[in-house]
Each structure stands twice: as structure tokens, then as C-alpha cells.
């Protein structure tokens with residue numbers, strides 16, 4: 626039986642009168658590639674931010690690796706990888722400096738050589754991050770997110786804005802990290818990618834968790850008979866959907 630890495634029980638989060646996350650409960654197991662989908666504003670980022678300890682839930686309990694993210698954020702940061710939506714923070718640094726800076730933040734960090742080899746960064750080390758193409762910037766952001774050899778990696782829409790080749794390359798690194806036993810939780814708007822790569826997917830609609838299952842079982846639950854995650858998305862994630 627695989628260990629439970631993330632427990633979310635009856636979690637709520639509102640911004641003023643806007644209920645961004647409404648009574649969500651879920652579990653993520655060790656080694657899972659767990660997807661979160663939903664329309665813009667469905668609550669994906671808010672949920673991810675609470676899992677990462679960047680936001681406090683109003684109600685409910687969260688445990689990530691047995692740690693309460695809101696109460697022990699700095700302890701949790703040692704064991705998780707965060708994908709930065711924008712890496713403009715390190716724009717002025719070159720790739721080597723950016724990796725070294727993030728390595729220095731952690732008590733335990735992966736050897737530079739291992740990171741460079743794993744992400745194929747050897748010939749990019751002296752380039753300023755701001756001069757990299759979108760695909761290479763995302764690759765550097767992913768490399769940064771695993772410098773502490775995390776057990777869980779959280780990625781918020783990491784392939785947005787990438788061309789097809791860069792997406793494929795990005796996914797091949799994610800799948801390699803999964804093969805190494807990492808647990809990966811990510812949000813993404815590309816249903817084809819989610820269908821092909823995720824073990825299970827949580828479908829959010831207006832802050833609610835409407836479904837959570839394998840892509841195959843989600844697809845089989847569409848009454849009219851769909852074949853793809855796009856159909857699942859239209860059926861379950863759209864506001865007003867059944």
C-alpha cells in the first residue's frame with residue numbers, strides 16, 4: 626500500500642465574499658502524478674498555494690508529508706519543490722548563479738552536476754536567465770524546484786506558453802522525475818497532456834471538487850460517451866455543468 630503524501634480534509638478558502646475553495650477533501654499517494662483541472666478562477670492556484678504553505682485555509686485540515694503547511698511552512702519547504710510561475714526574480718542572474726542561489730536556501734541540496742546533467746543545462750550555465758527561450762526558462766524553473774531533492778513537486782500551469790516541442794521536452798523531464806519516485810501535483814489547461822500523463826485528476830468547478838479519478842474512469846462517466854479529457858472538462862468543469 627502506497628503511503629499517503631497529501632491529505633486535504635474539508636478545506637475552505639475565501640477572498641472576502643468570493644469562496645475560492647469550498648469544502649475540498651482529497652488524498653494524493655506517493656509516486657502519483659496528480660492533476661488539477663478547472664476553468665479560470667476555479668480555485669486551482671489557491672488550492673496549490675495552501676498545499677505549499679503559501680496561504681492559510683479558513684477551515685479544514687491539510688497535511689503534506691505529515692506536516693501542517695500553514696503552521697510549519699519553513700519545515701515543509703525543505704521537502705517540497707515549488708515551481709515559480711514567474712522566474713523574473715532570477716532574471717538578472719545567469720543559470721549557474723540562479724541554481725546556486727536556490728541551492729543555498731536549503732539544508733540539503735542536490736549536487737550541481739546532477740542537476741546540470743538531469744536538465745541538460747551544461748551549455749546554458751553562463752547565459753542570463755532573461756535571455757533564455759520560454760522552454761529553457763521553464764526548464765530552469767523546474768531545475769530550481771528540485772534543487773532540494775524534494776519528495777513532492779508542485780507545478781502551477783508549467784507548460785503554459787510553451788511550443789509543442791518545449792512541452793514534450795518538459796513532460797519527458799516530469800515523467801523522469803515520476804520514475805524516480807517523486808510525487809507530482811500540477812495544474813494545467815491542456816487536457817490532452819493531462820489525459821496522457823496523469824494518474825488521477827481532480828476536477829474543480831467554482832471552488833468545489835466535482836470529480837477525482839483516473840482519466841479513464843472520468844471519461845467513462847460522461848453520460849453521452851466521450852473519448853477525451855476535453856469532453857470531461859466541458860461536462861464537469863464548466864460553470865452550469867451537471
Ligand SMILES: Nc1ncnc2c1ncn2[C@@H]1O[C@H](COP(=O)(O)OP(=O)(O)OP(=O)(O)O)[C@@H](O)[C@H]1O
Nearest residue numbers: 640643644645663664665666667668669670671672
Ligand atoms: N489574491 C487574491 N485576492 C483576491 N481574490 C483572489 C486572489 N487570488 C485568487 N482570487 C480569486 O479566487 C478565485 C480562484 O482563483 P484561483 O487563482 O485560485 O483560480 P485558478 O483556478 O488557479 O484560475 P486560473 O486558471 O485563472 O489560474 C478567483 O475568483 C480569483 O479571482
